[in-house]
Amino acid sequence: MLTLSEKEVEKIAVQLLKGMICFFQMDNKKIHHLPDDEDYFNYDLTPEEEDILDEIDDNPDNFAEFTKMEPNQEHQMMEHFADRIVKERNFQDDLFNALSKPKAATGFKFLIDSSGKYSEKWQEYRIQKYKDWVKEQVDSFNYSEE
Numbered sequence: 001m002l003t004l005s006e007k008e009v010e011k012i013a014v015q016l017l018k019g020m021i022c023f024f025q026m027d028n029k030k031i032h033h034l035p036d037d038e039d040y041f042n043y044d045l046t047p048e049e050e051d052i053l054d055e056i057d058d059n060p061d062n063f064a065e066f067t068k069m070e071p072n073q074e075h076q077m078m079e080h081f082a083d084r085i086v087k088e089r090n091f092q093d094d095l096f097n098a099l100s101k102p103k104a105a106t107g108f109k110f111l112i113d114s115s116g117k118y119s120e121k122w123q124e125y126r127i128q129k130y131k132d133w134v135k136e137q138v139d140s141f142n143y144s145e146e
Helices: 006-017 047-058 071-084 089-099 104-115 119-145
Strands: 020-025 030-035 063-066
Touching (some): 063 119, 071 089, 071 104
Antiparallel strands (some): 020 063
């Protein structure tokens, strides 16, 4: 059964937010992170990263994989933030308007970053949602092991 400390959950969540994919090595309780192929298509792996991938290929049962949220989950998270955290109606409308357009995440981030007031709240909200997401993946991993 896979269990992670709060510190490990946060470390994985932070790496996922940076565009990494994480692997938890169960025998030595170590977290490995590698660039997500989708985000770093032209990225050349270091020899250490290649060794980690080889080890994962050789013994996949010793590793739990953690991935970032799907785009629709990220979008839903932004909608929930705008709906539940943002109190100013006009700013809320601006956020929902940005979310209804192409490049929704970019527009949302621009508005949040330039708001000053909500930038830090968004960072806290987002990291908390990603911690919850990591815990969901732990539960899913444990369920599939049974």
